[in-house]
Amino acid sequence: MARILQFPLTSLFRSLSGAHGRSSIQVTKILHDRVEVSSNRKSLNGFRTFCTGEDLSIKKCVPCNSNDIRPMTEQAANELIPKVPGWNLVNETDTLKLNRSWKVKSFTKGLELFQAVADVAEAEGHHPDLHLVGWNNVKIEIWTHAVGGLTENDFILAAKINGLDLQRLLRRKAAT
């Protein structure tokens, strides 16, 4: 069954001549700078990884309980952090974590933000630590508890949270 995959045009041709050249890949649509292709490859693993390497928000978290998951190195985390703008990479007593803070309009808007994030977390089976302090200060921390550090799941969750439309819940930035 052909699957539609999207990825930046620039990286398409670099790969088609590579390992994926063997697949019968058909360019079905060129959207602005992104190309949709369909491929009849059964295992799209290489292709999937290649296609979604650019955009974490369309990847899926994997169950954290598989034994072969190890926390990523600080170097690997530093390479991924640019893909999740707004998120900070922190090292808390040798545990790498992601965190991001927002000022919300009200305590209840903070809870609405938590609910929106919770819906994503439940869909992914991967969960953040939620903090709401001083009534309107929200901080979200993400790390993989099962391994005591960061895995790609954490970056996928952060990217999906970045994809939420939270503007209506946030206090306007004070004019500088």
Ligand SMILES: C[C@H](O)[C@H](O)[C@H]1CNC2=NC(N)=NC(=O)C2=N1
């Ligand atoms: C089996 C399932 O993957 C685990 O229970 C999940 C649930 N959500 C999780 N969320 C986070 N952040 N870390 C985990 O280790 C974790 N484990």
